[in-house]
Amino acid sequence: MKKLVIGLILIGLCCVPLAAAENETAPKTGSAAPGLTLPTLDGKTVSLQDFRGRKKVVLTFFASWSKTCQDELRTLAELRADRQTNCEVLAVSFDNKTRDLKNFLARSPLPFPVLNDRKLSSIDAFQVLIIPTTFCIGRDGVIEQIFVDYDDNVKKAVAEWLGS
């Protein structure tokens, strides 16, 4: 029992500094977006860093079963179709089964890269707590807006940001 108590105290001590560190490196508006490199379903590799200096990027994290995510993706598809050159949308899926993602894309094809993050490797870097979480990243690679969850306000804000 004593060993357990000592162990718990040690873990407790470790937890506090870590939490503080996490908040410092947490992506926020004004900071550079963390790196991201993931495969698409066709096996191509896409990196967020490749768009720096070239295009604005809307980066969204989703799961194909989520209705909220589906709504957002539909909106992003419309917005993307309207603007051919100055921006890109990157959608990162946390679907565990590639089959589910494939089926979803077969039903609702999307005009932008859909990346497969089965191992949830991007969660820590981007501090994704809720799906969908959407980052609006400027051409210089700096995060300009972060939206947690999705509703009409987010829809308006993203459309505005893309238009500007």
Place this chain on the structure above:
Amino acid sequence: MNLKLEARPAVETLIVTEKEGFDLIIIGGGPAGLTAAIYALRARLNVLLIEKLVLGGLASTAYHIDNYPGFPEGISGLDLAQKLGDQAKKLGLRTFWGNAIKIKKHEVQVDGRTFHAQALIIATGTEPLRLDVPGEEAFRGKGVSYCATCDGPFYQDKNIIVVGGGNAAIAEAIFLTRFAKKVTIVHRRDELRADKLLAEQAKNHPKIYFFWHSAVEKISGDKVVDEVTLRDLLSDKIVKVPADGVFIYIGSKPNSAPAKGTVKLDPKGFIITDDRMLTSAAGVFAAGDIRVKTLRQVVTAAADGATAADSAREYLTAQAGGV
């Protein structure tokens, strides 16, 4: 020790994705499962053990084990279970506590969760066979028991009936004489199936009586058991015997329902395997009492566990393209 599994509502879970699949999931934490875990962990496999009650399984309820090799003084079931558990934990065993309700080729459903693995070892063991007589269910915990180590102490100076004629029945009957005023063994045949050594001990014991070629018809009482109705199988005569407790040791049935449809079972429900512990499904192995086998003992369960883990390791290596 409480062996009853209380029904608990499943944990409602919302898990976006199971980030990790395991190399191997072992279902059942008795001697077979724990030995498999030890071998698998030493082979540095990514292992999860699923156990519904207690590490050690049925073996942990045995008062004294005299025939497990390496213990000239014998060892209590509880101690042996403890040692097995400690050995596995020392190697880094992770255990998920829950009842596996469905076992499919690469996944196990437990309490609202689904765990995935490349290989499985089913080591779910058995549970005591019921007599299936009136009063048995109703008086469970109120005079009817399947575990002498657990419940014996409640019968200080009382009249106990033990049903069965094999090693378990006789050993537990002898154990119960520590508490009971009188222990009566009720057996369908005219002689015991138990080892001669045990049989002699029982027959020579002053507190132990026998009802040969008899079967239990009914267990009755008011708030607790007070009487057992027996039928003489030769004469068909009915005899009512006063009793405070009935301990049933007539055999066991396999806990294979969750695996039904995934692996082939024999007519009694035990899992069919080859001598490498492989079932009818590739990557699914079985170990211990749950298997079709001739001798169900702690030592054979441990042997099965080791073999199953080794077979699983081989299977995983082959899957990964290695040799």
Place this chain on the structure above:
Amino acid sequence: MARILVADDQATMRQIIGEMLREKGHTVTVVEDGQAAYESAQANDFDLIVADVNMPRLDGLEFLKKIKAAKPGLKVIFVTGMLEETIRIGSAELGLDGLIMKPFEKGAAVELIEKILAR
């Protein structure tokens, strides 16, 4: 409409979970660490606790044991970002009522919470 205690050391989570439950008409109290969670749960009459398992001064297992012993009718949902944790704390044997892993969808989480409240 239930009385819910939300415990999380991350401000974002406190805000999101608190808001989504208040939108549904529940009364929500919010705390920042494990000790505060335990004290608040003891001192008040909540129907449900939604707690991040990885908070400072909270050991999930100890918390669950203590709370269930002190307030058997109080339901507990753990939120965690670590899959490894869910093996250690995520079983019915411990009396846990619900488990939410981050990242989660708000709608699905609310559904799960209401399902547990209705049990």
